[in-house]
Amino acid sequence: MNKFLAGAVAALGMSAGSAFAADEVRLQLQWVTQAQFAGYYVALENGYYGEEDLDVTVLPGGPDIAPPQVLAGGGADAMLNWMPSALAAREKGLPVVNIAQPFKSSGLMLTCWKDTGITGPQDFKGKTIGVWFFGNEYPFLSWMSQEGISTNGGDDGVTVLKQGFNVDPLLQRQADCISTMTYNEYGQVLDAGVAEDELVTFKYEDMGVATLEDGIYVLEENLSDPAFKDKMVRFVRASMKGWKWAEENPMEAAMIVLDNDETGAQTEAHQVRMMGEIAKLTAGSNGALDPADFDRTVATLLAGGSDPVITAAPVGAWTSEITDAALN
């Protein structure tokens, strides 16, 4: 009898306690734990989420995890995604909405061997180019469409290779150019012993075909729930606080990311360099999506000609409600 009473009191106590428990948020990253997502890990480590009464779980991604699918299946409350991929998912019938845009600039590049003689985009004809898929192919396809170069191979087009998430195709000379990020793969090529003057690099930003990258997206139907919206407002506020701290303290942010890396695969030097480059991409954004940037991304995607990434200008694909409330 005493044990039963004690158990009942404990149960009541726990349920009363859970009424005051923090709101749970699950964030699905679009790749493995690395400094590309430093802001969220910093917010976790420095207690910014705790201050907002949030219990955040950061779910690392990987080679075969499509964040839109995780969101669709209810495995996460919010996801990180590149805008072309999110807009394409929206057209496919998954209504995702951008609620914040921490990344202002694009870090996507094409890195080529200088000895292939490539000096400009029109020299890509007849060459072999490694392109990532799984949502990362859209900026490239758009660019080639705008240049009028077919991606079906032959002398007048480019031969596209589905590049794995590594730089081997360039090093093994299986491709003349590969896709790289300023903050990750470019460094890997240099680490492999290639000198910078052996390479020629095209930044999508400089070519005028850049699209918005890491943004925070949620399912549209969840935004009609006021409790969910409030949770997201607090989440975005704390996350942006984490990002700004990471920009100002790159070394410490890299160490925080390393501490949270469960695989132990990341190295300090790599993460410090990555954080330095990521800070350049988040600089200039306070988290609110700039409508001009959105329009530019959509225009780039619609200019895809015969093979556009999206077929119509998206409606209701982003909202400023969350950032308006979070940043004021």
Add this chain to the structure above:
Amino acid sequence: MRRFSEAMGTTISVVVFLLMFVVIALAALGRAESDGGMALLWVALLAYIGWQFVDALAGWAEAPSVGRLAAPFALGAVVLIGWQTIVTALDVPSVILPAPSQIAVTFAGNLRTLWADFVQTILKGAMSGYVVGCALAFGMAVLVDRYDFLRRGLLPVGNFMAALPIVGTAPILVMWFGFDWQSKAAVVVVMVFFPMLVNIVAGLADTTAMQRDLMRTYSASYWQTLITLRLPAALPFVFNGLKVSATLALIGAIVAEFFGSPTVGLGFRINASLGQLALDMVWSVIVVAALAGSLLYGFLTVLERWLTFWHPSQRR
């Protein structure tokens, strides 16, 4: 239902059950959207009637030989109609599970792409690897059979090769042989080699002492014995190995494409479509792969029946 069948006679009960099956299927499909909660009951009823139909057909002595296909078709129909009904009734988002009707539309609309993928993966990648792998295994098996010390040395090595996980060997072979179909064929060779080797070696050993003695009395040489007695006797084992290896070849060719490929191929199509959330295209590729696998297996079965007609397993 059994008493019904007995009372009405098998022919009439077969027809009645078939009609009931069609009516319930149409009702389930038609009412799926409006009557969501009842969808599962409809499907359960459909499955039951399908069972009774096949049962009645089994008891029909004068059934035409096409009646043998009734059971798989009834089961397939129940699965497809159940899938369509449940997806429609429960409003499952198509990025999780598309409806069969959607998959059929996508399949019909992408025939040229799917054909190009089929040629790249199945014909160029899987089949070339399959042929090379089986030929190598055959050569090795004859050597292993001839020289006993090779058997003791090489079979463990073959065993080791078979245990290598494909997700480890595929990226390495892509690095060695390039992105195109050659690396996929190499992966298939590695996967197919050991099962074929083991089966052929077992088959070559499957002759009785009496048979081998008979050849000795005819003063047959080793090679004559091999060609006229031991290889034909080994055929049932060879076909067993071929059928197992056919499945492995398809798996190997498709999975190897996940690790680097040109922008054509069944594995590439699955991966790229998954990333684009085009799940209906993923399922269309699955249909192509399933059809290819079934055709290959069916072809091997027919060939087996023709060549090993004498074996007890081929008795009707």
